[in-house]
Amino acid sequence: MPDQVTGLMAAFPQPNVDTDVIMPKRFLITITREGLADGTLADLRFDEDNNKRPDFVLNQAPWTEASILVVGDNFGCGSSREHAVWGLMQLGIKGVIGTGFAGIFYDNARKNGLALPIVSPEVRDALIQIARDPNAGACSIDITNRQISVGTQTHSFDMDDATRGALLEGRDDTLDSLKLAESIRAHERTLTEKMRVSVIQ
Amino acid sequence: MTRTLYDKLVDAHKVCDLPDGDMLVYVDFHIMNEYTSPQAFSGLDHKGLKVWRPEAHLSVVDHVNATRQRDPHDDASKLLIDNLENNCKKHNIAFYGLGDPRQGIEHVVVPEQGLVAPGMLIACGDSHTTTYGAYGALGFGIGTSEVEHVLATQTLRYKRLKTMLVTVDGALAPGVTAKDIIMKVVQVVGAGGANGYAVEFAGSAIRDQDMSGRMTICNMAVELGARAALIAADEKTLEKIKGHAHSASIDFGGTEWRSDDGAVHDQTFDIAAEDIAPLVSWGTSPDQSVPIDGLVPTAADTATPKSKAALERALDYMGLSAGQPVQDIAIDSAFIGSCTNSRIEDLRAAAAVLKGQKVATGVTAIVVPGSTFTRLQAEREGIDKVFIDAGFDWRPESGCSMCLAMNDDIAMDGERIASSTNRNFEGRQGRGARTHLMSPAMVAAAAVKGHLADVREFQTEGAE
Numbered sequence: 275m276p277d278q279v280t281g282l283m284a285a286f287p288q289p290n291v292d293t294d295v296i297m298p299k300r301f302l303i304t305i306t307r308e309g310l311a312d313g314t315l316a317d318l319r320f321d322e323d324n325n326k327r328p329d330f331v332l333n334q335a336p337w338t339e340a341s342i343l344v345v346g347d348n349f350g351c352g353s354s355r356e357h358a359v360w361g362l363m364q365l366g367i368k369g370v371i372g373t374g375f376a377g378i379f380y381d382n383a384r385k386n387g388l389a390l391p392i393v394s395p396e397v398r399d400a401l402i403q404i405a406r407d408p409n410a411g412a413c414s415i416d417i418t419n420r421q422i423s424v425g426t427q428t429h430s431f432d433m434d435d436a437t438r439g440a441l442l443e444g445r446d447d448t449l450d451s452l453k454l455a456e457s458i459r460a461h462e463r464t465l466t467e468k469m470r471v472s473v474i475q
Numbered sequence: 476m477t478r479t480l481y482d483k484l485v486d487a488h489k490v491c492d493l494p495d496g497d498m499l500v501y502v503d504f505h506i507m508n509e510y511t512s513p514q515a516f517s518g519l520d521h522k523g524l525k526v527w528r529p530e531a532h533l534s535v536v537d538h539v540n541a542t543r544q545r546d547p548h549d550d551a552s553k554l555l556i557d558n559l560e561n562n563c564k565k566h567n568i569a570f571y572g573l574g575d576p577r578q579g580i581e582h583v584v585v586p587e588q589g590l591v592a593p594g595m596l597i598a599c600g601d602s603h604t605t606t607y608g609a610y611g612a613l614g615f616g617i618g619t620s621e622v623e624h625v626l627a628t629q630t631l632r633y634k635r636l637k638t639m640l641v642t643v644d645g646a647l648a649p650g651v652t653a654k655d656i657i658m659k660v661v662q663v664v665g666a667g668g669a670n671g672y673a674v675e676f677a678g679s680a681i682r683d684q685d686m687s688g689r690m691t692i693c694n695m696a697v698e699l700g701a702r703a704a705l706i707a708a709d710e711k712t713l714e715k716i717k718g719h720a721h722s723a724s725i726d727f728g729g730t731e732w733r734s735d736d737g738a739v740h741d742q743t744f745d746i747a748a749e750d751i752a753p754l755v756s757w758g759t760s761p762d763q764s765v766p767i768d769g770l771v772p773t774a775a776d777t778a779t780p781k782s783k784a785a786l787e788r789a790l791d792y793m794g795l796s797a798g799q800p801v802q803d804i805a806i807d808s809a810f811i812g813s814c815t816n817s818r819i820e821d822l823r824a825a826a827a828v829l830k831g832q833k834v835a836t837g838v839t840a841i842v843v844p845g846s847t848f849t850r851l852q853a854e855r856e857g858i859d860k861v862f863i864d865a866g867f868d869w870r871p872e873s874g875c876s877m878c879l880a881m882n883d884d885i886a887m888d889g890e891r892i893a894s895s896t897n898r899n900f901e902g903r904q905g906r907g908a909r910t911h912l913m914s915p916a917m918v919a920a921a922a923v924k925g926h927l928a929d930v931r932e933f934q935t936e937g938a939e
Contacts, residue, residue, distance in 0.1 A: 289785055290666050290760045292900045299881045303539065303551040305513035305558050317902050322888070346781075348667025351700065352898060353879070354511060354602040356618035374670050377636075377702040378602055382618035436495040436634060447620070449522065451499060451628045457491045458527075458630055461501050468726035471504045472530040473569040473590065 277442055279369040279389050279415040281341030283424065284331045285405035291345060292352030293379060297361045307360050314361035332365075336408050342369040342415065344401045350379025359386050369415045371422065371431070373398050384437045387444060389415055391422060391431035400427065417441050477735035480705050481638050481673040484613040484732070488596045490630055500633040502625050503595045503727070506581050507534040507568075509559040510881065511600030515622035516562040527629040529567040533590065534559050535581045536572050539881045542843045542870040545573050548883040566626075577720075579846020579873040582606040582694065582814040586686075587848050589719025593708035594727030598625055602697045603814045603897065609689035610716065611708030611732035613673075616697065636702055639669055640740040642678040645748030650931040652824070653688030654816060654895070654914035656680065657695040658754040658764050664744060666762040670700035672742065675734060680748035681706060686715040687820035694815045695897050698761040707733035755801055755927050756899045756912040758789035763899070765801055767917065767929045773797035792901055793909050794889065801927050804911070808892040809840040809922035810904075811867075811915050813878035816895035817845030821915040822853050825895075826861040828919035828933045834866035835925030841868045841884070843876040867922070880904050893921035 301313030318330050326333045332340060343362075349372045350358065359382045362370070369389040383390050393401070404410045404424055413424035415431075417438060422429045433441075440447075451458075462470075478486070490499040507515075512534070519526070526532070536559065539552040547553035556573065563570035571577040577588060582603055585591050593611035597604065600622045607614030617631065625631055641660055660676075674696050676689075684692065689706050696704030708730050716722055752766035765772065771790070774797060777783045790797060795804065811817065811825050822844060834840045842862050844850035850873060853859055859869045870876070877884035878896040880903070886892055888907030895918045896903075899910040911927060920928040 287781075288788070289781070292898070294879070294898070294900045294903050298902055298906070299879055302510055302881065303555060305517070305555065307514050317906055322906075348670065348700065351667055351698075352602065352900060354600055354616040354618055356511070356514075356620060359618075374667060376667065376670060376700055378616050378618055382620065385618065385620035434496065434634065436493070436497040436632070439495045446522075447632055448518070448524070448624045448627045451624060451630060451632065452524075454491060454499060454630075455628075457499070458501070458628060461490045462629075466726075468724060469503065470531075471590070471595075471721075471725060473504075473533045474588075474720055475569045 277416065277418040279342065279417070280412050281368060282336060282339050283342045283344050283401065283405040283410065283413045284337040284340035285402045286331060286343045287346045287402050289346035290348045290351055293350060293355050293358040294352055296350070296358040297355060302355060302357055310357055310361035311364035314365045341366050342371065342413055343367055344398060344405045345370055345372040347373050349375055351376040354378045356382045359383050359388050363388055371398065371401060384440045385447065387441060389417060389441055391415055391433060393422070393429060393431050397429045477738040479638050479738045479740060480611065480675055480707055480732060480734040481613070481636070481703065484594070484596065485635055487594065488613070493632070497632045497634050499630045500596060501630055502598045503531065504590060504597045505532045505625050506585060506597070506599040507532060507559070507622065508538050508581055508601060509536050509555040510538045511619050512562070512622055513555065513558050514619045515626060518623040519626060524627045526566045526568065526626050531629060532568045532626070534563050534568055534570045535584055536578060537580045537874045538879070540573055540872065540874045541882050542872040542874050542876045542884065545872055552882065573872070576847050579848065580814045580817065580875055583818060583845030583849060586690070587719060587846060589716060589721035589725065592716050592725050592727050593712055593729060593732040598631060603694050605697045605701060605704040606690050606694040606814060608693035608696070608704035609686060609706050610712055611706065613703055613705070615703045636673040637671055637741040639672040639674045639742045639744070641674055641676050641744045641746065643676065643680040643746045643748055644678040645680055647680055647748050647751060650753050651751050652914045652916065653684050653691040655751050655754050657692045658756070658761070658912065659746060659751045661695065661699045661762045662764050663746060664699045666698060666760045667700040672701055673703035673705060674699070674701040675705045675740070677707070682709065685820065686711060687818045691815055695761070698897060753914065753917055753930055755917065757793065757795060757801060759792050759899055759901050760789070761897065761899060761912060763789060764912070767801060767927065769801055771795050771797055771799045771801060802929065803926065805891070805926045806838060806893045806921055807890045808886065809834070809838060809918050810877045810892055810894045810896065811918050812843035812845070812876050813896040814845065814875070815897040816915045817843060817849065819849050819852050821895065822849070822858050825915040825919040826858045828916050828930060829861050829865040829923065832865055832923045834922045838922055838925055840866060840922045841870065841877060843870040844873055846873050849873070877904055893918045893927065
């Protein structure tokens with residue numbers, strides 16, 4: 275993961291965009307992580323006959339090329355489905371700028387390298403205005419320095435250290451945590467027999 | 476040093492701190508379903524990893540299975556169901572599949588099997604895992620990458636949350652249920668108002684709830700963004716965990732799983748129980764609800780241009796007019812089910828309304844008991860007869876069904892549903908489907924009237 279995410283911003287200010295909207299359930303009947311780009315935001319991008327909806331921002335030039343979304347409050351609420359993050363990334367989205375995200379969505383994004391900078395409502399609204407300008411040019415999210423730059427504006431954003439580290443290092447948490455096996459076993463030695471759940475098969 | 480219940484639970488499960496500010500927490504018990512686990516198992520295979528403690532996991536089929544009949548309704552759902560069974564066989568994990576008397580919606584099955592107790596940490600690839608907070612356990616939803624992590628390590632990377640205390644004191648008015656309490660809380664705190672928080676519910680109106688009602692409250696706490704919901708363990712909790720298949724083998728402590736007196740929360744809300752009426756949602760976010768004797772909001776009720784835009788979008792999607800009485804809203808369907816409201820207590824409450832009544836002409840009414848165990852209990856009590864006589868379709872199999880329409884129960888474009896479920900999002904119950912959330916008794920009342928209706932007109936005093 276590079277320390278910069280650069281691309282065109284698209285304005286998507288609708289509040290409470292949930293993961294059912296980001297990845298409708300008919301695309302969830304799968305056992306792989308792949309092939310989810312077409313399903314991403316499908317009911318907003320396409321009509322019942324699968325024609326592109328001209329009124330949706332990602333169907334309008336120049337935002338067909340957008341790789342950063344500036345979103346409304348509480349983006350990613352609802353279901354835990356990680357398919358929502360996989361799909362956004364397969365659609366070419368690398369960053370989502372918002373005022374706050376639902377917890378499971380935020381963690382899923384971090385696991386997959388999707389950057390979610392958190393800004394104040396005022397900064398988000400300013401970025402929405404810029405994003406609506408077709409001539410705004412590229413936006414840059416500097417993960418290392420926690421700064422967003424677009425045109426003449428620069429804004430700092432919030433991102434906790436662990437998430438920032440995960441994005442910069444692109445690590446595998448499962449393999450890293452297994453290096454702590456001895457600590458896990460030490461915790462297990464403190465458990466009584468009735469604290470070691472054993473499910474009847 | 477006083478501590479909140481949340482902090483006690485986190486402290487008890489901390490394996491170690493990590494250099495970047497996160498910690499590793501130990502997962503006592505982990506539940507999987509067929510749709511958020513496949514890629515976790517393939518991740519294990521890809522990395523050549525084993526399951527750390529296979530006996531600490533349970534897999535249940537619930538999201539994609541048909542409930543009209545036992546056999547999968549199509550090849551795609553069969554693929555997911557078979558995939559889970561094969562993964563469980565390969566890794567020696569308990570699997571409660573179709574036809575197993577223990578099968579059902581995961582969050583209904585777990586308490587029935589005695590697999591939740593105060594003091595536990597429970598994870599599941601499903602956002603409604605907050606349900607277990609009703610028992611004084613720390614339950615929370617995780618994504619598929621985290622499912623892989625807990626399979627391989629029995630732990631999760633974790634960041635401590637802030638805590639919010641929601642106190643509901645006083646006596647509920649007749650006809651007001653746990654569902655109305657939590658819908659009121661979502662309305663007051665807002666969808667996303669508790670993002671980054673663990674929410675503890677306290678107060679006499681919470682303590683007065685039975686364990687089923689407490690589960691409804693903690694279940695839907697995720698709709699305000701809470702990553703965890705908690706209610707202190709008490710005698711009711713300890714009574715409820717007795718007598719199930721796993722009860723004798725699990726013990727993490729008892730009523731000490733409560734916040735210390737004087738423990739400080741980062742944020743607090745106080746709600747008077749008397750102020751809560753039976754609620755129905757009118758919009759496309761769970762915080763958009765009004766009392767059943769109220770009106771659909773108008774632009775004058777909104778504070779900002781943004782909330783006005785959200786109102787207009789929701790009204791347009793829902794096909795409603797600002798200011799119309801909600802009891803004038805005619806429904807096409809009624810659905811009783813979901814991890815929020817499909818337990819035996821919910822079925823009894825709806826049956827109390829339906830006894831001697833008929834579903835209105837033109838309304839399709841469905842009830843999907845939360846588990847096979849619940850269905851059989853209801854059938855022993857004769858509740859199935861009440862539903863069937865009223866004109867409900869009593870489903871012979873259990874699962875999430877029309878709550879999220881991942882099986883063959885998919886609402887049509889524009890279909891309006893009175894629903895005992897948890898989410899009224901655009902497209903949740905089918906593309907273009909219009910969901911009104913309410914308690915199971917209110918769904919029954921709407922089914923009978925053919926429009927959203929006030930359960931208090933049905934003389935249900937004494938019913939939960």
